[in-house]
Structure formats: C-alpha cells, structure tokens
Amino acid sequence: MAGSGGVGGADGIGGADGAGSAGRAGRTGGVGRVSSAAGVVVGVDIGTSVTKAVAFDRDGRALHTASRRSTLLRGPGGVVEQELDEVLDSVAAVVREVAGALPGPPAALALTGQGDGLWLRDADGRPVRRMISWMDGRAADIVEEWRADKTVDTVFAHTGSGLFPGCHAPLLAWLRRHEPQALERASVAGYCVDAVAQRLTGTVAVDASDATLPFLDPATRAYRPEALAACGVADAARLLPEPAAPHTVLALDEEGARMLGLPAGLPLTAGPYDLPACAIGSGVREVGDGLLTLGTTLACQVLTDDTDTAGAAEPAGMWLCTPERGRWLRAMPAMVGTAGVDWALGLVGAGTGDLEALLAGSPAGARGVTALPFLSEAGERAPFVAPGARARFEGMSLGHGRADLVRAMCEAVGYAARHCLEAAGLSRALAACGGGARSPELVRTFAGILGRPVRVPLEPEVGAKGAAIVARAALGDPVDGERWHAGHRIVEPAADDRELYERGYADYRARVAEARPGWDRAAAGTAAAAAG
Known part of the structure; x- marks a missing residue:
C-alpha cells in the first residue's frame, strides 16, 4: 500500500483510523512491562470446528495457546448448524486456560472467527434457533433461482458481493419460506463473532468486514436497500445492525466476566472476522x-x-x-x-x-x-x-x-x-x-x-494475531509491524x-x-x- 507505515502503523490495514467506541466501551492508557499480564492481548479465533486462544506480548510473541473443538451438526439437504452455547463454552474454556497461565488479567481480549452463515438471536443475544453455518447448503436452489433471473447480478452491482448458499441473503429467504416464526422471534441477524461478543458484553457490534456480505456497500459502509429488495427480504432490514465504527472497543459485562473468569470492564474488540484478520x-x-x-x-x-465491480469477470467473491x-x-x-x-x-x-x-x-x-x-x-x-x-x-x-x-x-x-x-x-x-x-x-x-x-x-495462529494487532491499535498502542511479522520462511x-x-x-x-x-x-x- 503506497506510503504504508506497515500493519498497525498509521496507515496499515490494522492501523488506528476511525477509532471509536460502542456500548459500555472503555479505552485503556499505556500498557505494562512485557513481563506483566497488563502488556498482553489474548486473541481468540472462533473457527468453524476449533476455537483457539493465544496470548501475545507487545512484540508479537505467543506466550500461551489453547484450543477446543466444537461440533458441526449436519442434517439432510445440506444442513450444517451449530449451537451458540457450545461455541460460547469453547471460548470460555480457551480464554480461561490461557488467562490462567498469565500472572494477571490480560490488557484486552480480541475476537475474530468464522464469517457468513446466519446467527439469529433475540434482543438478549439468546438463539431463536440453531446457528446456520457458512457451510450450509439448504438454500442452493434459491441461489440457482437468483442466478437464472439475474438477482445475483443485481446484488453484485450494488454491493460487490457474490451470493452463495451459506450467506445471509439466501438463508433469510429460505427461513422466510420455511421458518417464518424464527424471523419473527429474532432481533439480530448477525454472525459468529458478534454473537459471541454480544453475550460477553451485552452490546451488538458487527464489524464491517462481517457485514460486507451480502447487503453492504463496501465503499460507504452502509446497507443497500436495493440489494435487500432484490432478494425479497426487505423486511429483514430491521435485523441488520449498523456496522460498528473501525476500532470500536467494547467491555466485558458482569455475565461475560463470570463466563471467562476475568474482571468486568476488561476491553474487548470484536473483529474483523477471520479472513481479514488472517491477512x-x-x-x-x-x-x-x-x-x-x-x-x-x-x-x-x-x-x-478500489471497489470497482465493472472489471469483475463474474459476480463472485x-x-x-x-x-x-x-x-x-x-x-x-x-x-x-x-x-x-x-x-x-x-x-x-x-x-x-x-x-x-x-x-x-x-x-x-x-x-x-x-x-x-x-x-x-x-x-x-x-x-x-x-x-x-x-x-x-x-x-x-x-x-x-x-x-x-x-x-x-x-x-x-x-x-x-x-x-x-x-x-x-x-x-x-x-x-x-x-x-x-x-x-x-x-x-x-x-x-x-x-x-x-x-x-x-512461523506463527501458525495468524487469525488470532491479526485480531490482537487490531485490538492494540484500538487501544492506542499500535504494534511495530516489522517485529510482529519478522518470523517466516520462504518456499x-x-x-x-x-x-x-x-x-x-x-x-x-x-x-x-x-x-x-x-x-x-x-x-x-x-x-x-x-x-x-
């Protein structure tokens, strides 16, 4: 990137542009010595089948790592779902294990994880049905209908997002046809990371990376009503939270603190999701x-x-x-x-x-x-x-x-x-x-x-590392990109x-x-x- 100061610097993609806060957000000042847990950020990567936590010091060194598997529930017709409470249990287990190896509470938690799918919750963050995975194929016939009638092209022209069975648009349309009561009970149509963050902080904060697919105009970071209407789900707009400002900082509430065994008020960032976090x-x-x-x-x-869709060979990605x-x-x-x-x-x-x-x-x-x-x-x-x-x-x-x-x-x-x-x-x-x-x-x-x-x-958990880099920038302590990315091999x-x-x-x-x-x-x- 021309003129970049590197990831975590003033111009890097993990940098401090647009820092903001939401909900019961809080900011910290400086961090402590490297030997102190106050200088540590715990990155948590909530994957499709494995949740991992890594404690990183200020130089990007991984101090402690933990992982737990979670379950994919498969059914006929391409159904792939997860239980939100089991995913939360996996997050609690890895955070408790890693934090327990530190001399004191970390400076912050940094969440990332799987994207897409449809994680429907009520106003308190409780599931109204099982969470639908990005791997789900039940809505494949709807996507095929939309390809035939050019709905896919219309949405791509407005948002630059291709549609596939495991994203919000066809899943919302499928539920409207087959489970309308689930949509009626829901208050939030979100994703994995914001679903976990809501239960830990009491705040709904969807990162713009997650919200990108399929209704967001990435240039303006605003939803396009034309895309919702083209998919026949305009009424679902009420379920879509406004994307959080870059570098929003949340805080553990009492319930989240009990779940993780950490102090209430501890800073927490939620996103970007795993693809940009890994980058x-x-x-x-x-x-x-x-x-x-x-x-x-x-x-x-x-x-x-740039986000010019005109040069795209096909409406995909x-x-x-x-x-x-x-x-x-x-x-x-x-x-x-x-x-x-x-x-x-x-x-x-x-x-x-x-x-x-x-x-x-x-x-x-x-x-x-x-x-x-x-x-x-x-x-x-x-x-x-x-x-x-x-x-x-x-x-x-x-x-x-x-x-x-x-x-x-x-x-x-x-x-x-x-x-x-x-x-x-x-x-x-x-x-x-x-x-x-x-x-x-x-x-x-x-x-x-x-x-x-x-x-x-050389560091295998780059998703957790990316989340930690973003968290440090949000807390006003951006990382030295040269140090954090020094370890690698060339093939x-x-x-x-x-x-x-x-x-x-x-x-x-x-x-x-x-x-x-x-x-x-x-x-x-x-x-x-x-x-x-």
Missing part, C-alpha cells in the same frame, strides 16, 4: 499483496484500494472492509481447501501424517491423474458461483496408486487457488497460512502451481515444474469451463423440483 496477522500490507489460507476453505485475498478506510481485501473464498485434501487422504486409507510421504511418492502432474476439487455440498462460490459444482477424478488406471490420487487432489486445490488469486488481482508478494501451510510438500506444490515464492509465517517454486504446471493449469481451466454447463443444468433441475 493482517500474516503481514499483508501493500496494495497487490495477497494471502492464501490453506484451511477448511481455500480463502484467497488481495489488498486493494466480495470486497471486505478493513479497519482502514480506503483499503479493502478483494476476497475469493473457495469452498474446499484442506477439507478436500483430508477427504482424499481418507479415501485411500491415509491420514494427515501421511501427506508428506504421499506427495513425495508421486511426481508433479500425478502421472496424468487429474481432479476437480469441488466437494462441498453447497458447490462453489469463488471465483465463480455454481451450487451444482461437483468433484471428479480422471485419467486413472490400474497402474496408478493412492499417492497419485492424493497428489491429483492437492494439485486441483492449488489450481483453484491460482484461479481465485488471479481473479482477485494478485500482483505482489503472497503469504500463506492455515493448517495446510504446515506441510512443506503441500506449500511447495502450491508455489510451483502459482509460479511464485510463498511466504509462510520457492521448483523451476523444473513450471511448464508442466502451466499446462496443468490451462487444462484445469478448460475442464472447469466444460463442466459448468452440466453443473448448471443439474442445479436448475434441483431448483425446479424444489419449487414444484
């Missing part, structure tokens, strides 16, 4: 820099200084607001990342511990075996939207082994990443994070497919694989283009059957 924590600082998150999803982001006005992350979050790799490993009777050996056991190109990685029940959402997208293997024979199948799936995910990053406008440095980034062979494969070096932060692409992967990528794009009409016909048939 900030990974050191994305200049316009054109990108981040590849090798997690359950394949989240690709590039920092930009979104422009995410960052803590700095005038800077956005062009996000292309594909549905399947390491989940596809895990599926392929399970298919051949292997586990994650076998990945390195299996990748080493099959050469680049997987000896002619190819794959398409679209394993999500909700299809694909970036860099194109196709609710009917499905995976496939091709080119197999009796001469191929399980290593070839695993490598073919890993390469397919890598090609999907390149497709997303090209659509997002990557032009400068690329960082990678997430569980998959811990595999040297997998990152080396991705570097070869992308044809560029990949920087991998270079193998020169010998360049031509092979160029041909492989061209073949991947051709196979996707060939498959899409069939996916669309299948999805249209499903939508018609559901409507009938």
